[in-house]
Amino acid sequence: MSVFVSGANGFIAQHILAQLLAKDYNVIAAVRSQEKADGLLKNFDNPNLQCVIVPDITKLEAFDDAFKNNGSKIKYVIHAASPVTDHTDNFERDILIPAVNGTKAILNSIKKYASKNVERFIQTSSLAALTTVQDYANPKLSFNEKSWSTYTWESCQGSMFDAYSGSKKFAEQEVWKFAEENRDTIKFSITTVNPAFVFGPQVFDNEVKSKLNVTCQIVNDMIHLPIGATDFSLNPLYCVHVEDVAKAHVQALDDPTLVGKRLLMSNGLANRQDMLNIAHDDFPILNGNVAVGTPSNGFIGKPLPVATLDNTDTKQLLGFQFKSLNDMFDDLIRQVLKHEGKI
Numbered sequence: 400m401s402v403f404v405s406g407a408n409g410f411i412a413q414h415i416l417a418q419l420l421a422k423d424y425n426v427i428a429a430v431r432s433q434e435k436a437d438g439l440l441k442n443f444d445n446p447n448l449q450c451v452i453v454p455d456i457t458k459l460e461a462f463d464d465a466f467k468n469n470g471s472k473i474k475y476v477i478h479a480a481s482p483v484t485d486h487t488d489n490f491e492r493d494i495l496i497p498a499v500n501g502t503k504a505i506l507n508s509i510k511k512y513a514s515k516n517v518e519r520f521i522q523t524s525s526l527a528a529l530t531t532v533q534d535y536a537n538p539k540l541s542f543n544e545k546s547w548s549t550y551t552w553e554s555c556q557g558s559m560f561d562a563y564s565g566s567k568k569f570a571e572q573e574v575w576k577f578a579e580e581n582r583d584t585i586k587f588s589i590t591t592v593n594p595a596f597v598f599g600p601q602v603f604d605n606e607v608k609s610k611l612n613v614t615c616q617i618v619n620d621m622i623h624l625p626i627g628a629t630d631f632s633l634n635p636l637y638c639v640h641v642e643d644v645a646k647a648h649v650q651a652l653d654d655p656t657l658v659g660k661r662l663l664m665s666n667g668l669a670n671r672q673d674m675l676n677i678a679h680d681d682f683p684i685l686n687g688n689v690a691v692g693t694p695s696n697g698f699i700g701k702p703l704p705v706a707t708l709d710n711t712d713t714k715q716l717l718g719f720q721f722k723s724l725n726d727m728f729d730d731l732i733r734q735v736l737k738h739e740g741k742i
């Protein structure tokens with residue numbers, strides 16, 4: 400039996416694929432084009448990996464062919480495809496609708512073609528589903544695995560990050576609603592993985608480009624800041640290592656204690672100055688070549704300037720030690736500097 404993974408060429412999903420294949424799962428990986436399929440198949444070079452092309456997840460029948468052709472062999476589904484972008488001014492078209500329709504589409508295809516054998520459905524949701532940008536910035540508030548942001552479809556369209564956050568909330572709500580409405584016809588149970596900002600290396604060194612996926616690009620920008628630059632956001636970000644996020648997805652396939660849970664994944668808070676401080680401490684090659692910013696503006700060790708994230712339950716349920724902030728940034732920076740021939 401196989402695991403179906405959507406958005407399989409994405410930053411997080413490739414780590415999921417790597418961990419699934421290392422555990423000898425058969426994987427059916429959905430990507431948008433043959434070119435992306437060829438890239439994955441070449442890099443992984445593993446007979447247990449097969450690719451299917453799902454070009455447009457905004458169409459409610461998007462996954463029908465994939466499930467019509469493969470449904471009988473799929474036991475687990477991981478839905479990771481969703482827009483993560485830093486350049487659009489059409490939030491509904493490019494963020495909200497693909498996130499929500501993609502989720503509806505994959506659930507409906509399972510119901511039509513694989514309802515007898517799919518046992519687990521894992522949705523890659525987000526910390527962004529739990530709180531608004533405004534509430535996140537309020538140190539008097541706290542949130543945990545039970546929280547939901549107060550965004551409405553209309554109120555989330557003020558900025559790109561609001562829209563992204565809304566898209567994660569509405570897409571995740573589709574999952575829980577579907578389970579409730581189809582209790583008698585489906586047999587799968589659900590877990591959502593709700594990561595904070597995800598950092599770490601790409602699975603394959605040849606995936607390192609001058610521009611990385613949106614979150615890793617934050618660190619990539621910092622380690623290329625020209626000497627003297629001090630003009631960057633000091634907004635603190637809750638952070639988690641990509642390998643821990645992938646591990647939670649894989650654990651959720653067969654760990655009965657994770658059924659019906661939302662896994663809130665974060666292991667610390669850092670701002671861009673902290674990233675720069677860690678980079679200079681751990682990679683001396685950067686000293687004298689990259690801005691130092693204002694080291695004392697780092698957040699680590701200071702009183703919490705934003706809402707408290709309480710993920711005690713998630714950590715207890717998963718039972719493994721999350722990787723540190725230094726691991727997240729160092730693993731990413733080391734790979735980029737190696738790619739650039741600097742170390």
Ligand code: NDP
Pocket residue numbers: 405406407408409410411412431435454455456457478479480481482483497523524525526567593594595596597598612613614
């Ligand atoms: P990536 O951009 O690397 O991966 C996103 C994946 O979704 C890609 O495979 C992409 O395909 C696919 N996708 C995006 N939009 C569409 C669309 N309109 N139609 C079809 N496929 C689409 O991002 P991440 O790996 O970071 O994100 C993966 C998941 O994790 C997403 O659901 C994201 O919301 C969630 N997440 C990410 C966090 C982070 O910090 N990175 C934090 C919390 C949650 P293509 O490559 O063809 O564009």
